[in-house]
Amino acid sequence: MSASTEDVQSLGEFLAAVEQRAWRQAWLALRDREAALDVVQDAMFKLSHHYAAKPAQEWPLLFQRILQNTIRDYQRRNKVRSFWVSLFSAFGSADAPDEADPLEYLVDDSAFGRDAESQVSSQQRMALIEQGLALLPARQREAFLLRYWEEMDVAETAQVMGCSEGSVKTHCSRACHALAKWLSDQGVTL
């Protein structure tokens, strides 16, 4: 199945529209800048080479599905690698999750009008939310991000995750409760 020039052009526009959100989503799951870039590039490549000729309205779900699978593959490989590294290395600290880099991304221009104190507290809140997301079990985080970050409905989320709608609701509910408790423990109010 080969894609026409128009297909490639509109695929390019689609990817340009979703790439930053996808990277952010991968970063939230992996907490590693380069790994998130690799994962997004891989997902883009797979979509472009295998599904470019599919109808454009199918791309968002396909891309999400590919992205989630690629993130999961990376996590699985990383787990195996960490096992061997920690087995053979006395200095192996690969199990520790990467710390968030506050310079990883910039606060949006719309925040520049605010005073410095509120910008700092906004960044701290953001870092705590990201930490909370990183602490969630993978499936809960996946459901939460697809449902609220990607703004998918329950049925679409279930399709991407390959589970029932009931499972999605359960994962999302548990994720919200865990995040609420985490933020409350950290003294954060939204």
Next chain:
Amino acid sequence: MNHQQGGRLDEVAQEAFARELVGTLQQAQAGADVRRSLARARHQALQPHGGSIRQEVLSWAQQHRAVAMVFSFLLLLSLAFGVWRTQAGVFNDSSDPQLIAQVVDEVLLDSFEDDGAL
């Protein structure tokens, strides 16, 4: 936050809480270097064949890890054998046509005759 943070969240409160969290996260955007890397990745992904051979080989090797390992091992083995053969000067006579003819006559043809194939 006013909707029972830390306690039980009903469905409506849960939705509002999640939207608020995501709203906070969306205040940030990727840095310039990340945006550049993403744009580069997109261009590469959209190339019809640019860089795809390497990617194809890598993804094939990833999907068929065991076969790829066997191939790599055989390749290494044959390389090592080639190097050893060159350095040690072993089997230099193998390129001698007379010797090859003699081996064919004495070993191969004789064995065929024994089997009644000829």
